[in-house]
Amino acid sequence: MNYRLILQFLGSLLQFEGAFLLLPFIVGLYYHESQAKYLLIIAAAAAAIGTLMRIIKPKSKKLHPKEGFIVTALSWLLMSLTGAMPFFISGEIPHFTDAVFETASGFTTTGASILTDIEGMARCMLFWRSFTHWIGGMGVLVFMLIFLKSSADEMNLMKAESPGPSVDKLVPRVRTTAFILYAMYTGLTIVSIVSLYMAGMPFFDSVCISFGSAGTGGFGVRSDSCASYSALCQVIITISIILFGCNFKIYYLIISKKFKDLLKCEEVICYLIIFSLAVAIVCICIVNEAGSVGESVRTSAFQVASIMTTTGYATVDFDKWNTLARAVMVLVMFIGACAGSTGGGIKVSRWVLYFKQIKREISKYTHPRSVNKIRLDGNVVDEDTIRGANVFLMAYACVFITSFMIICLENRDLVTTFTSVAATINNIGPGLGEVGPMGGFSTFSGLSKWVFIFDMIAGRLELFPVLIMFAPSTWKKK
Helix, strand or coil, X not given: CCHHHHHHHHHHHHHHXXXXXXXXXXXXXHCCCCCHHHHXXXXXXXXXXXXXHCCCCCCCCCCCHHHHHHHHHHHHHHHHHHHHHHHHXXXXXCCHHHHHHHHHHHHCCCCCXXXXXXXXXXXXXXXXHHHHHHHHHHCHHHHHHHHCCCCCCHHHHHHHHCCCCCCCCCCCCHHHHHHHHHHHHHHHHHHHHHHHHHCCCCHHHHHHHHHHHHCCCXXXXXXXXXXXXXXXXXXXXXXXXXXXXCCCHHHHHHHCCCHHHHCCCHHHHHHHHHHHHHHHHHHHHHHHHHCCHHHHHHHHHHHHHHHHCCCCCCCCCHHHCCHHHHHHHHHHHXXXXXXXXXXXXXXXXXXXXXXXXXXXXXXXXXXXXXXXXXXXXXXXXXXXXXHHHHHHHHHHHHHHHHHHHHHHHHCCCHHHHHHHHHHHHCCCCCCCHHHCCCCCCCCCCHHHHHHHHHHHHHHHCCCHHHHHHHCHHHHCCC
């Protein structure tokens, strides 16, 4: 294990986080808020500590896959702990566990919250809270790859942090791929901000809501989430989160004018089909209480998009819907968004692979001598990718069941307990029952909150970068 190299990466991370903290500090200066000074203090401390950590130079700059996983997991933990400090020392979130929970929820783009009075928080802190979504959405290590010295092993970092059963480069160079991804990510975010502002949303709200939409996070700046915004704003948010839930590869294909290749993107096509079917079912279920077909379509589209992409915004309390509508919402929690997007969940591409494996097994029973290759987007999927998808599902089940049993110790109702775990490990935010869109996680015990923090980080990193830290062999020196 190359501990010095890991320390150097973590030092770089702290330097970047220190720079990120300057933006909410400027917001605090603009609004003349006293809490801004705490952002500057933590920014300076993070930059100073990061610089000290980088003084010790590693003997080798070779980053093995195992070390890439460790760097990624430790980076997200360190990022959450550091990002929580402004909330904690300013008194905006007086309990350290709550501050870490809120920050981890932000960086992992979960959107689960322990806050009960959002409007009472200083704007610079609200901005930092939403900005964590944008930082974590595409991945902070992917962002760092744009600026750090190029290395032949940088793909190990990108694979560890990027979601999906497999990670592909858009272009041969990893640094260029990272730059293209962030250029598209930033461009879509700016379009969302401008669109919401032109639709009548206050500029501050437009920025914060767009950060949440881009990262598919869900932190709002109002206690009712997005319910009090106009119908037009809600439509714009719906479109935004659907776009950010798509694999960013399709935007690169559009920019590259490879329109024929768009028809080969099976995952995105399935994603849109599942979304449309879910909206249709929910729309029929709530049409009477919505008052009109138009209102029903808008509400169902917003909520299905919000939960399926794991954003977590709400315009209504969907916990009050009928059983079928709520069942659909729980189902799309587990389906998730596309691989290569900013969304969470198990991912549509994995579900496509699972169903294709079922089809292949049935075909083997009926035609034992046939050789069927599984294809995705027109390309043959190698057996390592299929094995990885299957092992992921088993690991997911193990983590989910373990977390569920621990949360059961609180003796809450089954719906609240089950969906609280589903909402955190899938990086969604709201669940049902006490953790529904109008509820929260503030009443859970400290132990449960740390379990949720683990689930949020593990879910965002797709389990293995976090799980590998618990393997004794990981820390042995060769």
